[in-house]
Each structure stands twice: as C-alpha cells, then as structure tokens.
Amino acid sequence: MRVVIAEDSVLLREGLTRLLTDRGHEVVAGVGDGEALMATIRELAAGEGLPDVVVADVRMPPTHTDEGVRACVRLRREYPDLAVLVLSQYVEEQYATELIAGSSRGVGYLLKDRVAEVREFTEAVVRVAEGGTALDPEVVAQLLGRSRKQDVLAGLTPREREVLGLMAEGRTNSAVARTLVVSDGAVEKHVSNIFMKLGLTQSDGDHRRVLAVLTYINS
Numbered sequence: 001m002r003v004v005i006a007e008d009s010v011l012l013r014e015g016l017t018r019l020l021t022d023r024g025h026e027v028v029a030g031v032g033d034g035e036a037l038m039a040t041i042r043e044l045a046a047g048e049g050l051p052d053v054v055v056a057d058v059r060m061p062p063t064h065t066d067e068g069v070r071a072c073v074r075l076r077r078e079y080p081d082l083a084v085l086v087l088s089q090y091v092e093e094q095y096a097t098e099l100i101a102g103s104s105r106g107v108g109y110l111l112k113d114r115v116a117e118v119r120e121f122t123e124a125v126v127r128v129a130e131g132g133t134a135l136d137p138e139v140v141a142q143l144l145g146r147s148r149k150q151d152v153l154a155g156l157t158p159r160e161r162e163v164l165g166l167m168a169e170g171r172t173n174s175a176v177a178r179t180l181v182v183s184d185g186a187v188e189k190h191v192s193n194i195f196m197k198l199g200l201t202q203s204d205g206d207h208r209r210v211l212a213v214l215t216y217i218n219s
Contacts, residue, residue, distance in 0.1 A: 001025050001053060001126065002051040003027045003052065003053055004029045004030075004051045004054045005017060006036070006071070008032040008057065010032070013030050013032070020125065028044070029051075034060050037056060037068070050079060052083060053084070053106070054075070054083065054084045057086070058089075069086050069088070072084045072099055085109075085110065087110055087111075087112050088110075088111060100133075108134030108170075109136060110136045132209070133169075134169070134170040137169055156193075156197060157193075159180075160193055162180065163190040163194065173188055195208050198212055
C-alpha cells in the first residue's frame, strides 16, 4: 500500500517509514506539519492519486496542539475516501468524533503506546487502508461511554454493547469470540442482532461494521 506519514519528530517519522517499508509498503511522502500534509495530499490527488492511507500525529507545529488532526479533518472533507489513521498521546474527543464521523470507512485513532506493538500497529494501518476502522480501546470507551449515547444503547443488551465496542477496535468476529470466550456462532448472532437493531440491512454491504460504530458516535 502507499502511505503518507505526517509526524514532526524526524526520529519517529523515520522509524515509522522503516517499519512500514520493511513490510513491503511504500511511503510516498513524509512531512512534519499540517500545512505540508494538506499540500502533499492535494498534489498527489492531482497527479498519481491519493495514497491508500495517511498516518498522522495529532500534535504538530507550529503550536503542537491539534494541527495534525485538524488537517486530517479538513482533508477528509475534501477527499471523503481518504483513509486516515491518527496517533496521539491522549484522546481529543472533539476532533476524534469529527474525524470518525466524517466518513463511513477507512479511519483510525490510536494512542501512541500502540505503535510499540509493531504487529498490532501495522495490522491497524492495513485495516484502515482497506476501509476498516482501528479505534483504540480508550477512544472507544470515551466516545461510546457518554450519557448522550444512552438512547441508542438502550436497544442493545450488555453483551451486544461489549461486542460492538470490540468491533469498533477493528476486531474480527473470531477475535471477539476469543476475547469474550464464546463461540464464533454466538458472536455472529450478536453482530446480526446489532445490525438489525441499528437498522443496518444487507444492502449496506461490507461496511455495516463501520456504520454500526458510526451510528453510536453520531447519535
């Protein structure tokens, strides 16, 4: 896959580049601030095409607050199909919600501690590039745990809520089954019930898992 990395720390940017290229992926650009990220994506869009995924730090120059995630939010508005995975040391709920709610596919928000888990991180990058989600458990807990979500949650059983939380992290049915120590069939039944209760039909295609998570976040 073709990747653009936005990270102001040269050491971390080079580390991410090496990590991904060693696994056969192509890093087509590496930039150090939000303005450079937007300029790079627009240039690629006008030429060889959008990258498969952008990996960006939330905090970048000049203020080192939220320039990175704001750039990603703006780019998603311009290019709704652009897959974006943001990295942060903390959960910024406002921008996390806006970023995730901006499209029905290809989005991730991970805390930087996850980068240390190399296999988990690279799998998350690939999953987002392929149109899936990769949300840190802490992000899920904060975004889905607010009281304003109760109207949507009311129709789900406690177990279905657990399953949806794990789905939001990007886990497959088999991975959910292993985590909850239940059968694959039981998870499939819970997932079907979640889709039904959220009004997601088979016509919504393969993105029903993502749409289920977005239904919570947008409620």
